[in-house]
Amino acid sequence: MIAPYLELARAHALVLVVAAPLCGAALLLVLPSGRLGWLVAVAAAVGAAALACDFSARALLGGAPLGIFSVTPIDRPDGVALFAIPIVTCASAVALIAAGAQLRDYNARAAPFALALTLCVGAGWTGALLARDFTGLFLAGEAAWLAATGLVALGAEKDRGGLNAALRMLVAGGMSAALMLLGIGLIVRSIGSVDLAALPIAQIAASGPASAGAGLILLALALKASLAPFHLWSGAAQGRASALGAIVIGAVGAAGALAVMTRMAAFAIPAPAIGGGVSAALAGMGAASVVIGSLQAIGAGNLRRLVAYAGAAQAGIVLLGVALGSPAGFAAALIQLGALAAAAMAVLAGLAAAGGGAALGALDGLGRRAPLSSLAITAGALSLMGAPLTIGFLGRWRVIEAALGAGWWWAAGAVIGASLAGVFYGGRLIERLYFRRAASALEGRRDPWRLALAPALAAGILGIAIGVAPGVLLLAADAAASQLAGEAS
């Protein structure tokens, strides 16, 4: 009986992956606060994630022609969208499930807003990945950013520093919006169209304004993706946000913004007039982010800040793959994007489940007291180190392979340097978890809702352990990259 409705949903998947979370968010504002709202939010997010995984699997692995999605103006998703949307929607769904254990961080009035804003973050970045033109990309991205800012601000009820963090995000978002609008204006004027697909094939008379426009757009997205040195907001935001806010910013937001940036680069690099410059800019940005992020992560004394800075280093590796401009480079970048999301989810969910503070000392002896949380944090740390058989190793290997193939020895060296740095800051986490004694007893909560964090922990661990048998992931990444190459030619 429900089969026809499922087929209808599948046929309109591209609309529903954005509409379902937004409808869920709207519904939350009228529902009475509490667990019912949480259930609605989870249903909306899980539904969107299921649809996203389904259509991506069909498009990338099942060979379904993209034409079947030509129902609405949002059609013909590109390879980056097909690969990244499941990551963003799944991360959003897992974050919302985990929110069941974290609603106590908000009062009764604020909890529905927190859930609604989380849904909006996921929907916003998904919309940006599906947007056909610069306008849609800008609007969806800004919506996601504002929702994330609101989520961080809501955390100020417990920690007044959350307001400071939200203000930083607001300023960064404003700068980003201004840069993006300026960049869009220059690009649209140069190519004569607002369509993203027009960029690779446009006859660009004056490459200067077009290059500047592309650069400004990428710079704006780099700000949102927390790439160093434009990540001044992320340490404070993650450090001061609630546990839910940290997961949303660190996993969902970071992956979404980086995916949109990858998508933008996929359109810009094939353009003959501006491609070389865009590639060079991305390479420089990526290298800088790897170095700065790694150094800051080594020196971080706060766990959430460490995750933020490590995320910047990981994002830099993604950009190095993108900058190569080859199908191998894009495939590698997409895998590394998945690694970034998985590691962030594992570590942040583990921290949330452990319930301790954000200082590094809070990890001391946690291995005995909270084994599952410690396992998740360990898995995340191993992935950040690039330990073999983790998705982190897989991503780095593919980027190094692609870089060596293109003769970019320095890029391969940067990735290896990031892994070396990961040994230091990831190793520090593992040492504290298992080889130090706790300074004080863990004040555990006997709250059955803590079980809601289990899926986040499991998702983080499994997302990293996929490095053992990544056949499907590699196939999907290669298919996505091939589609990008096919669309560019």
Next chain:
Amino acid sequence: MRVEIALLAILAAPLLQALAVLAFSRPPGLRDTVNVVFAAAIAGLALFLVGAVSGGHGARVVLARPLPNIDLAFAVEPLGALMAAVIAGLGVLHAVHTTGIVRAMQEKGPARLMAFLALSTAATMAVAFSANLFSLFVAYQALTLTAFPLVAHRGDADAARAARVFLATLLASSIGLFLPAMVWTYSVAGALDFQAGGVLAGRVDALTANVLLALFVFGLAMAAMPPMHRWLTAASSAPFPALVSIQALTVLPAGGIGLLKVAAFVFGPALHDAAIAARAIIALAGIGMCVAAMIALSKQDLRERLAYSCMAQSLAVVVGVLLALPAGLFAAALQVVATSCAVATLMMAAGTVAAVTGRHNAMDYEGLGRVMPWTLAGFALACASMIGMPPFSGAWAKLWLITASAGAGMLWAAVLLGLAAALTFAHLGPLAANALSGPAPTDAFKRPDGASILLVAPVVLGAAATLWLLVLANPLALFLSPVWTPRP
């Protein structure tokens, strides 16, 4: 039993051993029995695999395929089987000795200690049976992570510091040097599988071969090649069971095995293309051997003295591997075997002495042989093997090394080997002689009942093991010949 099953069993058995020791940690008798029984089973499996290889049987198992054309795979071949048999055989003695040491020294966390010893053994077996560079890299990393808790076992600030040095040195070198070399090899050869005759043969120019060789040698820091040797000296403060494991059974031998596999199965004849790097590294290793032996002479703490002595022995393996001759590879393999036997015996003897008398310094060993004759006799025999005195196994290994050096036209390397042997005599010979011939101390024992058989028997048997190469050198050469003989 099928060879594939035996291969999987020898990889899994130490993991089960670790779990069993933790599960049956009380009463202590049960824990110790479980530990020894598993060690014996692992030794039995290793002997079975040696028999299988002798009979011309092989096996390869693939556990995962994490990358295109790259498997996490393990294979039975002569070199790995031999090393596994030696390590597993000595492991039985070590397991018995550990039961005695943890009781005599009231070692804290004995079950956890035994568990990590078992996990380290599992990782070392994985190194020995690795079928390609990726599997070797994974096993190497696993060994680093499982041996690290052994160094940190005591839990004090010194142990924590030492463990950090251990972990940082090994991980940094493997990720910073070995990993790029592995990726580069993959980009050149398109595959990482080990093959007799070398996967790089005929595929690399001189510059690439030289750089790759340097990356591999310094990336495999477990071989204690300076300046990547700091982990070995830092680990000398670990408990005695951990020291036996790290220096004789797991970490240090794994470095030698890894280098042997890289030289034989990755480079093969391409080592000749890397002659510049090879000669430079041989010179560095030779000088390092002599300097390590001299530093050992200056150390009074026996653990530190033996750490530097082990370093000198391990560098002899590096020399043999890089001579680019089948004789050099054979000599290096013999050196790994001889060093494992001798170091295990030395460390177990030192542990017995420390447990029974509380003595750690070389000057305090004078005359101990008169009150602990069996232990110090074993100690002396092991010293003789380390020095290279016939008929002990170390002599045959060094003889082959010197012969191979001369055959490669590097008489200077042979001179350095001889000089290192002389310096080894200087820091071990008088020590053993004084222990056996000095006047008996009157207040030797801190325990009224002296050393138990659990502490003495493994030392004696280990010393006996230093003699077996006397009769097995030629059969071993035949057994190992497929390693450097490409299949038609």
